Amino acid sequence: MSSKKLRLSVLDQSPIRKGATAIQAVQETIQLAKFTEQLGYTRFWVAEHHNTGILAGSSPDVLLAHLAAHTSTIRLGSGGVMLPNHSALKVAESFRMLEALAPGRIDLGMGRAPGTDRVTASILNPSNQFREQDFVEQLADLQNYFHDTADPGTIHRSIRAIPQVDTVPAMWLLSSSGQSGLFAAHFGMGFSFAHFINPVGGPQAVKLYRDRFQPSDDLTEPEANMAIFLFCSEDPEKVVQFKAVMDARFLQFEKGVITPLSYNDVKDVVYTEAEQDRIRYNRQRVVAGSPTMVKERLNVLAENYDIDEIMVVTICEDFDDRLRSYGLLAELFELEKLS
Template identity: 60%
Template sequence: MTTTPNLRLNVLDQSPIRPGSTPREAILETAELARLADRLGYGRFWVSEHHNTNTLAGSTPEVLLAYLGSQTQRIRLGSGGIMLPHYSALKVAENFRMLETLFPGRIDLGMGRAPGADRLTAYALNPNNTFNEKDFVEQLMDLQAYLRDERVPDTIHERVMAIPQAPAAPELWILSSSGQSGLFAAHLGMAFSFAQFINGTGGPEAVRTYRQRFRPSLELAAPLANMAVFTLCADTEERAQELRAAMDLQLIRFSKGQFTPFPTTEEVRSYRFTAEDQALLRQNQGRVVSGTPEQVHAQFTALAADYGVDEITAVTITADFQDRRRSYELLAEAFELTATTAQRHAELV
């Protein structure tokens, strides 16, 4: 197999609660995957933020990251992402300054403006949330100022600083599934990640626009981008197809507003896909990469070329944890990842 030496691989884990499992088990599985990714040579391990759901356990990335930092040695850890409109910019800055102080040079602060839940839950988290783009941009600018220790006359930044003080700040990323937030990332000189696992179309164009509009900042001299996609890698085509069918069914359920635990292989085998389902399958096709290591390697290489990026983030959910773990192992083997090469890549960023 021909490898792609400049392609870095990352993990985004949503702490899914498998059928018959518990939220605690889901979090412990996330920790096990972080340790595994650290050993295998993945570059980043991000965790997500969701609320008011019985299918995902990850509600507080900043808390979980503190634990994951104690469980790993090298890999960068980050939020994928913090839903910034729920919180004050100062509190987010302090949370991630603390993480950077504990694990220097290893923290990514990825931010989004989606609610990560329904609107009622978003209101409960922050009754003043307007979902306004202007407010989001102002929050981003405030966050940047806190992390830079800016003392701007006649503003709150003249008298309020984010603690603890640290010699460096976390790497700032903006996450988007539409491309609009990519313009904010370009304007503010932040890194940009496109969530193809949420929206299977428009990603390459969004990244190209981000690059064209990018303005250097104190933190980032040149544009930095990646993309994230559902990834299912298996030893055989037959098993990969079974895992893909389960993911297809789950995405169909979500499209219909059915938020249920991830389907088992047995559920998928007994399910009959309707004409409406087939239309949804075509609509969701670009959100998932699946196959044997050789097939996934080819698809990732093509995606990297299409996006013009040198890092891809894999998002893997399966009903059986061993399938999830095996998928990351096979992917690492396909790209010949090692902790040493991942460290060299990190030093170049």
């Protein structure tokens, strides 16, 4: 890995800052996509979450269509479409339409988790049984829809995903465990490990994916990346405040409470020993510090994972600080700006 230049990409969840609105959050996603394209980031993925007051991104395909109209070079994708919430045909048609809008620039990143609680997931898709085999069958159906290769002996034989286009979105499986990496290897898809969700076992999952990879019509060699929460700043106090808010946000989420937080909300909180243990664990999900520290840490992670691409998730109180963090990263890794 050390001989390769590290590529950087963005995973954006359209976070709703305290005191801001969902409309502002979506507008910030659009601004961030245009900004990071100019800086030379490789891809920009948007997430799918439901029934939450802190993340506005519920419909990746709709948002991606808008982003496609406001960008020209950066790859756009889902990080991810939560496949059990949808029919395979509907996903295939949505992403074929995106390919028609931005040929050769679309990534279909998919996850097994619902991106919400079980009750909401059951309402999104009342037929969802949360079975692994259903997920595997959806992956096979998707490949067939994209390539018009349905088995003549199945119910899918006369069904085509519309519109019919010449290009196929790059398919990726997203996971915070090794299981989906095995599915990605079997189907010949890309694999993205969510280190920002689970900081343990990622390098091993990526290695297993590479070892088991079977080439497909879409991908002849394994392609992997990892995603991590990150904040880069030249101001040590801003780093301290970012860490404090992230510490509280993780604990809040683990307790089933989800509300926007600011530094003023958490600066005087005293944590129990058990909470401090969780904070130490959760800080493995985050890289936050000065430019020098951040660059060193990302290079170590890239080497440990044996990858040449890292996806960055940045959520902070001030949108300008968020933009500045992505700008500093681009400078650190000498990304090639658009002319």
